[in-house]
Amino acid sequence: MSIDLSQFIPSFLEESFEGLELMESELLNLKEGDNETIDSIFRAAHSIKGGAGTFGFVKVTEFTHLVETLLDEMRDGRREINSKDTEILLESVDCMRLLIEAARDDEEYDQDKVAQTTSRLAETLGDEPSSDSDNQSENMVAASNVCGYTINFIPEHSLAKTGNDPLFIFSALAELGQLTLSADCNDLPALVDIDPQELYLSWQLTLYTDADEAEIREIFEWVEDECLLEVVPIPDTSNTSQDIDVLASEEEPQSQSTTTKQESLVNTPKSSTETELAQDGKVEDENIPAKAKAKADVGSIRVGVDKIDNLINLVGELVITQSMLSELGNDFDMDKVDRLTSGLEQLLQNTKELQESVMRIRMLPISFAFNRFPRLVHDLAIKTGKKMELVIKGEQTELDKTVMEQIGDPLVHLVRNAADHGIESCEVRLAKGKPEKGTISLDAYHQGGNIVIEIKDDGAGIDREIVLAKAVEKGLIDVNAILTESQVYDLLFEPGFSTAAEVTDISGRGVGMDVVKRNIQSLGGRIQVESTLGKGSCFKVHLPLTLAILDGQLVKVGSETYIIPLIAIVESLQIDNKLINRVSGDMVLYRLRDDNVPILPIYQLFNLATKCTEIDKALLVVVEADGQKIGLMVDDLLAQQQVVIKSLKDNYQQVAGISGATILGDGSVAMILDIPGIIHMALAQAQHAQREKTDGNASVTAEVCL
Amino acid sequence: MNIQAMAQDIPVEGEHTMEGVDFITSGDQYLTFLLAQEQYAVDILCVEEIRSWEQPTKIPNAPSYIKGVINMRGIIVPIVDLRLKFSIGEASYLDTTVVIVLTYHNEGNSRTIGFVVDAVSDVLNVDNADIKPAPAFGGCVGPQYIEGLINSENKVVTILNVAHLQKVEQHRLHS
Numbered sequence: 001m002s003i004d005l006s007q008f009i010p011s012f013l014e015e016s017f018e019g020l021e022l023m024e025s026e027l028l029n030l031k032e033g034d035n036e037t038i039d040s041i042f043r044a045a046h047s048i049k050g051g052a053g054t055f056g057f058v059k060v061t062e063f064t065h066l067v068e069t070l071l072d073e074m075r076d077g078r079r080e081i082n083s084k085d086t087e088i089l090l091e092s093v094d095c096m097r098l099l100i101e102a103a104r105d106d107e108e109y110d111q112d113k114v115a116q117t118t119s120r121l122a123e124t125l126g127d128e129p130s131s132d133s134d135n136q137s138e139n140m141v142a143a144s145n146v147c148g149y150t151i152n153f154i155p156e157h158s159l160a161k162t163g164n165d166p167l168f169i170f171s172a173l174a175e176l177g178q179l180t181l182s183a184d185c186n187d188l189p190a191l192v193d194i195d196p197q198e199l200y201l202s203w204q205l206t207l208y209t210d211a212d213e214a215e216i217r218e219i220f221e222w223v224e225d226e227c228l229l230e231v232v233p234i235p236d237t238s239n240t241s242q243d244i245d246v247l248a249s250e251e252e253p254q255s256q257s258t259t260t261k262q263e264s265l266v267n268t269p270k271s272s273t274e275t276e277l278a279q280d281g282k283v284e285d286e287n288i289p290a291k292a293k294a295k296a297d298v299g300s301i302r303v304g305v306d307k308i309d310n311l312i313n314l315v316g317e318l319v320i321t322q323s324m325l326s327e328l329g330n331d332f333d334m335d336k337v338d339r340l341t342s343g344l345e346q347l348l349q350n351t352k353e354l355q356e357s358v359m360r361i362r363m364l365p366i367s368f369a370f371n372r373f374p375r376l377v378h379d380l381a382i383k384t385g386k387k388m389e390l391v392i393k394g395e396q397t398e399l400d401k402t403v404m405e406q407i408g409d410p411l412v413h414l415v416r417n418a419a420d421h422g423i424e425s426c427e428v429r430l431a432k433g434k435p436e437k438g439t440i441s442l443d444a445y446h447q448g449g450n451i452v453i454e455i456k457d458d459g460a461g462i463d464r465e466i467v468l469a470k471a472v473e474k475g476l477i478d479v480n481a482i483l484t485e486s487q488v489y490d491l492l493f494e495p496g497f498s499t500a501a502e503v504t505d506i507s508g509r510g511v512g513m514d515v516v517k518r519n520i521q522s523l524g525g526r527i528q529v530e531s532t533l534g535k536g537s538c539f540k541v542h543l544p545l546t547l548a549i550l551d552g553q554l555v556k557v558g559s560e561t562y563i564i565p566l567i568a569i570v571e572s573l574q575i576d577n578k579l580i581n582r583v584s585g586d587m588v589l590y591r592l593r594d595d596n597v598p599i600l601p602i603y604q605l606f607n608l609a610t611k612c613t614e615i616d617k618a619l620l621v622v623v624e625a626d627g628q629k630i631g632l633m634v635d636d637l638l639a640q641q642q643v644v645i646k647s648l649k650d651n652y653q654q655v656a657g658i659s660g661a662t663i664l665g666d667g668s669v670a671m672i673l674d675i676p677g678i679i680h681m682a683l684a685q686a687q688h689a690q691r692e693k694t695d696g697n698a699s700v701t702a703e704v705c706l
Numbered sequence: 707m708n709i710q711a712m713a714q715d716i717p718v719e720g721e722h723t724m725e726g727v728d729f730i731t732s733g734d735q736y737l738t739f740l741l742a743q744e745q746y747a748v749d750i751l752c753v754e755e756i757r758s759w760e761q762p763t764k765i766p767n768a769p770s771y772i773k774g775v776i777n778m779r780g781i782i783v784p785i786v787d788l789r790l791k792f793s794i795g796e797a798s799y800l801d802t803t804v805v806i807v808l809t810y811h812n813e814g815n816s817r818t819i820g821f822v823v824d825a826v827s828d829v830l831n832v833d834n835a836d837i838k839p840a841p842a843f844g845g846c847v848g849p850q851y852i853e854g855l856i857n858s859e860n861k862v863v864t865i866l867n868v869a870h871l872q873k874v875e876q877h878r879l880h881s
Contacts, residue, residue: 560764606766648765651818652775652784655765663777669763 005055009104012051014300016100019044021371024093027086028374035075041089042071048096057103058175060096063114065215066121067092073125087382088124090375091117148177148208149216152230155223160199164223170205172219177209206234301401303361311357318350359546360398366444366453367395369404373415377440380419388423388438397444399451400546406523407453407543410516414455414539415440417513422459422537432534434458450525451545456538462531464488470497489529493517521626523547524567550645552662552672554638555621557602558610561670562634563643563662568675570622570629572637577616590620590631597622600682601633605657610635625676632678645672657681736830736856738863739806739823741788742795745863746823747830747856752808752868754818756826759803773822776805783807786871787822793846795824810872817872830863832856837865 023044026037045068052060067089073079095117102109151173155166173179187200194200207216213231220229325343328336370392377390399407423429423438430436443454464485471477471491483491491497495514520527524544531537544550544567552563553572571592579591580599589596599620603610620631643662648655659674736747755778762774762785771790775782785805789797805820837854853865 608764608766646780646782648775648782648784651782652765655768657766661763661775661782663780663782667777669775669777669782671763671766 009055010300012055013100013104014302016048016051017097019048020093020097020100024090024375025371027090027093028378030081030086034081038071038075038081042068042075045071048100052100052103056175057100059109059114060099060103063092063099063118064096066118066125067096070121070125085124088117088120090378092121147210148206148234149213150230150232150234151205151207151216152202152228152232153205153220154202154228155199156226157198157200159223159226161197162226164226166199166201166203169219169223170203173205173207173216176211176215176219177207179205179207181205208234301361301364307357307361311354311361314350314354314357318347318354321346321350359548362401362546362548363398364401364404365395366397366399366404366451367392369399369408369411370395370442370444372408372412373442376412376415377419380416384420384423384425386419386423386425386438387436388419388440391439391441392443393441394444397446397451399444399543400548402547403451403523403543403545406519407541410519410541411442411453411455413512413516414541415442418455418457418459418537418539422457422461424460446545447542450542453541453543454538455541456536458536461533461535461537462489462492462529463533467491486529489531492529493527524550524565548645549642550672551640552643553621553640554664554670555602555619555632555634556636556638557606557634558608560606560608561638561664561668562602563670563672564621564623564632565659565672565675566640568623568625570624572619572621575616575618575620575633580615588615592622592629592631595629597629597631598682599631599633600678603633605678605681605685623675625679628679630675630679630682632673643670643672734832734834736832736863736865737806738827738830738858739804740825740827741792741823744794745827745858745861746788747863747865748806748808748868748871749865750829752810754807754809757805757807757820758801759799759805759822776820778807778818778820781818783818783820785820785822789822789824792851797822808868808871810868812869819872821871830856830858832865840864 023041026041026044030037030041045064049061049064049068052058052064070079070085070089074081074085079085095114098109098114101107153166153169155164159166170179170181182204184202184204185200187202188194189200209216213233216231217224217229220227321343325340325347328340328343332340373392374390377388380386381388418440423440424432424434426436429438439458441454441456443456445452467488468477468483468491471494472479474494474497476491476494476497477483493513493516497513517527520541520543524547526542528540528542529537530540550563551566553566553569555562555564573592575590581589581591581596583589588599590599591597599615601613601615601618602608603613615633618633618635619637621634621637622629622631624630643664645660646662648658648661655671657674657678658671659677660672661669662672664670735750737750737753738745738747740746757778760776762776764774765772765784768774771787773785773787775784777783787797789795799822802825803822804826805822806826807818807820809816809818837856840849840852840855842849847864847866850870851866853867856863856865
């Protein structure tokens with residue numbers, strides 16, 4: 001029976017990343033004498049090592065082994081917990097993540113970093129301060145002047161019956177270094193007496209490796225009780241341990257003389273029994289699927305059993321309602337109308353609940369996004385030499401998985417900014433009468449249909465004067481411009497804007513805040529800044545709970561129905577003829593209080609036939625995106641409703657001016673307008689038209705779309 | 707009593723002979739349909755369903771042969787009129803006008819598109835050896851869409867390449 005191990009790799013990876021996250025957060029909380037924490041870190045490392053071994057991620061196993069050794073020493077109290085070691089361990093966690101990711105994608109990893117950390121780990125392990133003689137640490141030290149081992153492996157005859165196959169053990173050993181082996185057939189009975197299920201052979205193996213004895217013994221772990229095992233180190237006789245090849249050839253004749261037969265593992269002993277031969281083929285079979293690594297990263301969600309149970313309950317109820325309704329429909333007469341109405345009501349209720357719980361499956365607590373911040377702040381504190389702590393609140397607030405994945409980077413940026421620009425150095429803080437330690441707080445909560453994430457610091461705050469001066473200097477605003485508070489803060493999100501007096505390697509290059517804003521906007525959210533000079537700043541990120549559902553305004557243009565996202569609409573109004581102005585040739589503007597809003601007829605943009613071409617008979621929906629207001633001319637306003645967003649890209653392609661489609665109550669499809677896209681389209685069209693005119697090309701047909 | 711002999715008498719599942727039923731044959735099966743008077747065929751395994759024509763929702767600024775999108779059990783499916791795309795016959799929408807919805811799987815991705823045709827006619831069993839290459843002489847249908855020709859009685863059926871049909875050309879906005 002062969003099991004395709006590769007099918008378990010995705011879950012191993014998932015568990016490993018969780019383990020790494022746990023290690024990281026526990027390491028940050030690690031205090032002197034806290035054995036429980038160490039234990040849980042150790043367990044996480046151990047299961048990663050075990051799993052990696054099973055799936056043949058040798059690099060991960062080797063590296064994790066070092067980490068484990070260090071942790072083991074800490075656990076046994078042989079090593080004091082100090083911040084230096086914790087730093088190294090944190091770094092090791094990064095390396096493990098790197099290695100596992102490399103193993104997952106079957107790619108190369110940053111070898112320098114791993115090598116560096118490995119040597120630092122080895123160094124730490126080497127200059128072990130404790131004096132008590134311990135077997136394992138001795139082994140570790142001893143390992144450095146041992147170039148290999150002779151292993152005597154005499155299994156009991158019944159070994160094969162327990163499902164153990166020496167071949168697997170040997171191939172695992174061969175991965176550690178150069179392996180030569182010889183089988184001892186002396187025990188073989190005469191052919192008539194052979195029980196094909198018994199194992200009559202014993203082996204003597206010579207392994208040249210830099211692995212230590214414990215690693216070798218670990219390979220024999222499963223058969224330990226059923227065999228006689230001797231592992232004798234071969235002392236390193238040559239000067240350089242790297243000349244294994246030379247050594248091997250030196251040693252070979254010697255070992256050959258003592259044994260009857262010798263073959264390298266590559267040509268597995270074919271001389272033995274028939275069972276062996278059969279197994280030989282099997283080994284190859286099993287190796288193939290293990291190599292075929294799961295490359296495609298299929299996103300998966302871990303869902304609580306309670307959520308699933310709830311879903312099953314609801315589906316059960318739905319089935320009951322359905323059978324009730326169909327029974328009612330079998331022989332329906334007017335007396336049963338009441339029962340029908342109540343049945344339909346029940347159906348409505350069931351569907352609503354079902355929809356809600358299905359949506360809830362996609363929701364994850366925001367702690368998934370927040371988890372990386374303790375480490376980040378810890379690292380930043382060391383880098384900047386400031387003292388700061390991170391307070392996290394509302395980490396149980398749930399958020400759609402897609403939103404969560406995309407909000408991570410902008411949040412990192414904001415937290416970095418808070419640590420670098422916000423929090424002052426200890427001296428400044430003390431001089432200002434603030435506590436020495438700065439506080440950065442992350443908070444998440446629901447507000448209406450949105451989720452709000454607050455990134456707050458008690459640092460210096462934003463100096464509006466400096467922002468203004470900088471903006472003038474960069475030519476972003478006029479010297480005499482009078483800006484409101486929020487307009488000043490909006491300047492922070494202009495590309496290339498930075499107020500940091502010094503550019504550090506953490507932040508201050510002014511690249512980023514504009515990206516942060518763009519990312520948040522692409523999620524359909526917005527960012528808001530509050531700040532008091534000397535007291536601190538607060539960045540509030542408002543995000544929609546989910547990307548799958550949108551509040552929309554249904555509008556009619558000709559025979560088509562379109563949906564305008566409610567969040568983009570400034571106001572909808574009946575057009576007053578007196579407020580329409582035609583300027584600079586053919587541009588139609590609408591005076592909306594102080595603003596002049598360009599009017600864009602949707603029927604023209606999308607080339608639709610409509611009777612409603614007169615501006616004064618139509619309705620105007622004023623929308624805003626990227627700070628640009630525009631008036632969309634529509635025939636009629638219909639209902640407002642929540643719509644489920646469906647992608648057009650799945651079966652078709654992206655359409656300019658359309659962000660997606662949805663299915664209305666009557667089963668028909670309606671397009672959702674992409675407001676920023678439409679503004680972009682209108683601009684491009686205007687430019688095109690202008691070029692046509694200046695070219696003197698009067699062919700109107702080119703303007704008319706097909 | 708010889709149990710083994712008895713066991714041999716019991717017919718094994720799937721070994722029943724079905725007389726008069728010719729759908730289990732070697733070779734591939736193709737669904738044939740009509741565009742004007744011409745016969746065309748597609749691999750039947752790609753056919754998701756056959757629907758009657760209904761007015762789809764228009765896609766703004768799309769080429770004329772893309773009629774729009776419909777809702778097929780919650781999936782948004784674009785509708786392509788093959789008669790317009792290949793300029794064959796007249797694009798009239800009658801009661802007999804049907805939409806063949808095809809799904810093509812390609813490396814984990816799948817695309818579902820509906821194609822408007824004049825009528826669905828038959829299912830053909832074709833041996834791969836019977837498929838002949840199309841002569842490279844003009845015609846409205848681009849050579850990349852044609853997989854080959856087969857003779858069915860006294861008519862010639864053009865087998866269309868579903869993979870290519872699914873690649874709706876990227877059309878740009880006419881601005």
